[in-house]
Amino acid sequence: MDGRFDNCKALVLGAGVSGEAAAALLLSRGGSVLLMDEREECATSVCAEKTRQAGGQVLCGKADLPEEKFDVCVVSPAFPTRHPWVEACLSRGVPMVSELELGAAYWCGKILAVTGSKGKSSLVKLCADICNRAGKSASPAGNYGVPLCCLVLERPDLEWAVVEVSSFQMEHTAVFRPDIAVLLNVQPDHLDRHADMEEYRALKLKMFAGMFPGTLALLPDGLGVDNIRLPDGVEARRFGGALCRDWSFADGAVAGMDAGRHVRVKLGRSWFNNEVLGLAAAAGVAALSRAGVAAKLIEEGLEAFEPLPHRLQELGRDQRGVCYIDDSKATSLTALEAALRTVKKPVRLIAGGLLKEKEPEKVKELLTQTTKKVYLIGECAGELFRAWESGVPCVVCGALDRAVSLAVRESDAGDTVLLSPGTASFDQFKSYRERGERFTELVRAVADL
Numbered sequence: 001m002d003g004r005f006d007n008c009k010a011l012v013l014g015a016g017v018s019g020e021a022a023a024a025l026l027l028s029r030g031g032s033v034l035l036m037d038e039r040e041e042c043a044t045s046v047c048a049e050k051t052r053q054a055g056g057q058v059l060c061g062k063a064d065l066p067e068e069k070f071d072v073c074v075v076s077p078a079f080p081t082r083h084p085w086v087e088a089c090l091s092r093g094v095p096m097v098s099e100l101e102l103g104a105a106y107w108c109g110k111i112l113a114v115t116g117s118k119g120k121s122s123l124v125k126l127c128a129d130i131c132n133r134a135g136k137s138a139s140p141a142g143n144y145g146v147p148l149c150c151l152v153l154e155r156p157d158l159e160w161a162v163v164e165v166s167s168f169q170m171e172h173t174a175v176f177r178p179d180i181a182v183l184l185n186v187q188p189d190h191l192d193r194h195a196d197m198e199e200y201r202a203l204k205l206k207m208f209a210g211m212f213p214g215t216l217a218l219l220p221d222g223l224g225v226d227n228i229r230l231p232d233g234v235e236a237r238r239f240g241g242a243l244c245r246d247w248s249f250a251d252g253a254v255a256g257m258d259a260g261r262h263v264r265v266k267l268g269r270s271w272f273n274n275e276v277l278g279l280a281a282a283a284g285v286a287a288l289s290r291a292g293v294a295a296k297l298i299e300e301g302l303e304a305f306e307p308l309p310h311r312l313q314e315l316g317r318d319q320r321g322v323c324y325i326d327d328s329k330a331t332s333l334t335a336l337e338a339a340l341r342t343v344k345k346p347v348r349l350i351a352g353g354l355l356k357e358k359e360p361e362k363v364k365e366l367l368t369q370t371t372k373k374v375y376l377i378g379e380c381a382g383e384l385f386r387a388w389e390s391g392v393p394c395v396v397c398g399a400l401d402r403a404v405s406l407a408v409r410e411s412d413a414g415d416t417v418l419l420s421p422g423t424a425s426f427d428q429f430k431s432y433r434e435r436g437e438r439f440t441e442l443v444r445a446v447a448d449l
Contacts, residue, residue, distance in 0.1 A: 003029070005102060006029045016076060019047065023054065033051065097173070100170075103148025109158050109160060110161070110180075113181045115207050116184030118184070125308060126305055128162040137158045137160065139151055139162065143166040145162075181217050208231075212234070216290050217234050217235065222244075249282040258289040310328040312339060315449060316449040318447045322416070323417070324443045326436045333357050347415070349374045353379065355424075360384055363422070364388050368392055379428075405446055408447050
């Protein structure tokens with residue numbers, strides 16, 4: 001355990017769950033805390049009240065940063081590096097850390113960390129679920145699950161923290177030392193926050209920079225990460241398809257070597273048994289094997305895995321045999337591509353929203369191979385129509401309710417109605433969750449599941 005944040009006079013930016021968790025841990029270590037948030041409504045939030053009850057101060061609303069001197073500033077992921085409060089701290093020389101780094105400094109168990117552009121949460125849930133099935137106590141943490149600071153305070157005796165690590169968290173993380181670290185993939189994402197792909201990629205790779213000799217780094221095969229420089233003594237292993245030399249997914253199974261042992265795990269009817277998710281399964285099997293979980297228990301855990309909501313979640317089939325799938329979490333075109341490669345064809349696709357990328361044409365060929373018709377919603381509906389309509393029939397619906405109604409009415413037996421927007425949700429919804437929940441409500445009402 002690293003006690004470098006003991007007895008600190010701390011500023012915590014962001015009165016959400018990660019900010020409140022950071023404040024609670026700092027206060028428990030003898031420090032004083034000022035929790036700040038620019039949203040005035042946060043003053044009466046549960047997180048703010050918990051911080052006050054623990055002995056911290058709370059300041060919410062548009063305000064200048066206090067002139068007083070702080071020993072450390074803990075930055076919540078929602079705060080971009082160009083935020084005026086962050087810039088003010090940097091100009092004063094206040095050390096900046098993430099809640100992730102703060103929690104890791106006091107975590108006494110082991111860490112299995114997962115980063116990447118897509119699929120992180122599902123892999124974190126899988127690894128935590130299987131560890132617990134195998135008698136190795138674990139909890140999801142970080143960007144999915146609870147803040148790592150919460151685990152330190154509430155479940156310090158756990159053997160494993162299975163931590164989802166985002167690029168936002170790594171902006172202010174300098175010291176992070178996972179025992180097992182997985183990079184699932186690197187695809188265009190969050191470029192509205194990061195300067196370019198080079199910066200985004202560097203933040204993903206930063207997760208490996210503090211690893212100790214004897215720890216394990218799992219990297220995707222053939223995805224432009226061959227020149228990653230790892231700390232001396234860190235073991236690097238690749239995962240990928242049939243041709244991958246270390247951990248491969250092929251013919252419905254994952255195979256590889258760990259500590260001289262040959263491991264083979266059948267995926268059977270698992271949610272991961274397809275060409276897209278099978279690569280994530282390869283990473284998961286490799287990580288769990290290193291964590292000491294037997295192949296039979298991994299196999300059983302894969303079979304029992306229940307996917308998270310809004311991630312290729314099958315809602316049901318109507319009397320005609322039409323399947324309805326909620327993939328609202330697909331907020332990029334790359335995620336949309338993955339969904340089209342995974343679900344049963346032919347597809348009636350509902351897509352659109354707030355487009356984050358500049359080349360929607362890149363999915364056009366795949367649409368022509370998989371999709372009967374596209375029902376377009378949201379701000380970018382017109383742009384997607386122009387990009388795709390020469391390859392696949394498209395209709396601009398505008399709102400989700402019209403898209404669902406039309407897709408249900410036009411579907412034939414054996415079709416899959418798929419919500420996989422390929423875009424952010426913020427033009428019409430508060431989050432991808434709200435979008436997925438609305439889709440579920442509409443489908444159940446219109447399709448009579």
